[in-house]
Amino acid sequence: MSAPLIIVGAGHAGGRAALTLREEGYDGRLILIGDEPHVPYERPPLSKALLQGSLDLAGCSLCDSARLAELGIEHIAGNAVSRLVPQHQQLQLADGRWLDYAGVVLATGGRARRLPQAQANVLYLRTHDEALALRATLRAGTRLVVVGGGFIGLEVAATARGLGCVVTVLEAGPRLAGRVLPPIISEALLKVHREQGVDVRLNVAVECIHADSVQLVDGQTLPCDLVVVGIGMQPNVELAAAAGLEVGQGIRVDEYLRTSAANIYAAGDVCEFRLGGVYQRQETWRNAEAQGRHAALNLLGRALPFDAVPGFWSDQYDWGLQTVGVMTPRMLSRALPQGGVLLFYLDADGYLQGACGWAPGNSVAKDIKLCERLILARVALSTADLADPAVSLKHWLRG
Ligand SMILES: Cc1cc2nc3c(=O)[nH]c(=O)nc-3n(C[C@H](O)[C@H](O)[C@H](O)COP(=O)(O)OP(=O)(O)OC[C@H]3O[C@@H](n4cnc5c(N)ncnc54)[C@H](O)[C@@H]3O)c2cc1C
The missing domain is CATH 3.50.50.60 (FAD/NAD(P)-binding domain)
Structure with missing residues (x-):
């Protein structure tokens, strides 16, 4: 055998x-x-x-x-x-x-990347069992400090707010999800989290975590019941x-x-x-x-080169983020009629290489799918039309 x-x-x-x-x-x-x-x-x-x-x-x-x-x-x-x-x-x-x-x-x-010292009130989120352990601690009024303003930290913050927790997010960098998102989307994330009552702090460093508080390098102490660490x-x-x-x-x-x-x-x-x-x-x-x-x-011996178009999404509150392709230095933006924004990333020849959308609910998904088709079709695009929300993205695909 x-x-x-x-x-x-x-x-x-x-x-x-x-x-x-x-x-x-x-x-x-x-x-x-x-x-x-x-x-x-x-x-x-x-x-x-x-x-x-x-x-x-x-x-x-x-x-x-x-x-x-x-x-x-x-x-x-x-x-x-x-x-x-x-x-x-x-x-x-x-x-x-x-x-x-x-x-x-x-x-x-x-x-999940862990902090050096183990602490009973510090939780991480990578597995189903870690999610259940976290779920068991989140109640209305729980004071939660989230260390890390990346996707996991922000999604945990959004869900915890929905459950009535009192949430603080600590981000060491100057903006949210700064490693993977453009500044305009980081700003939008910051706005929505603050509107939802999250105390978001940027450019802050954690000195140490105690059983009932987080101490910052600048000397401030944040009392809390629970810390979730989302640092990659x-x-x-x-x-x-x-x-x-x-x-x-x-x-x-x-x-x-x-x-x-x-x-x-x-x-x-x-x-x-x-x-x-x-x-x-x-x-x-x-x-x-x-x-x-x-x-x-x-x-199984097919010998197929891997060349799939990358992409990801994140859902926070009733907002959705979606990206497809790659981000290039040449960016154009389009305000969306339903609120939010769609960003287009072009190469030097004006071909679409990537797109990133932030909008209420799942409404940006359709645009991102069309962008993926435009990336694959390599259609020449007019920059004025791309920025104009009145011009349907389908119009280039029809041609
Ligand atoms: C909380 C959370 C939210 C996310 N949300 C999004 C999202 O909204 N959008 C998005 O695009 N992506 C999201 N992601 C990312 C996405 O889920 C991951 O990219 C995906 O799960 C990766 O799949 P994987 O199979 O490579 O790794 P995993 O899903 O991590 O699976 C690897 C498995 O291998 C096991 N393993 C490791 N070593 C061994 C070993 N030696 N022997 C046996 N088993 C082993 C691990 O325990 C694990 O079960 C999220 C991830 C997390 C954690």
């Missing part, structure tokens, strides 16, 4: 890879190994609907265990892969078992690095998502790939979905 295909990491990308292998007709032995005790699930609801209490694990799962069994996917849960030996095409589980493999997808994602994530690269695979900020892959070891692919948050010539990782739903599927196809 030939050796199985093994997916390491039963999160979004890993789950998608396993399901794709079956959908694409692979009928050999297939093993999905995850250190969490759950079936593969999507993480975006962890800071939104699940944290708010309107969705449970089943509502975020890619499939249930009955479906995995029906598809003949052997799901080993609550058991990490502790060693990978590419020279022998073998890996070892934390419980000591060794498994041979014919091919592997590494989809080990990442973990650390990719789980250790397994790959110890196995001698090429690792940078993530597990390095070529255009086919192949790592430096034979028959081993990487996908999702942990995967460092070239986008626009530069190695980078994407920590997004869309990337986990696309790369999980793509790695599976290439494991």
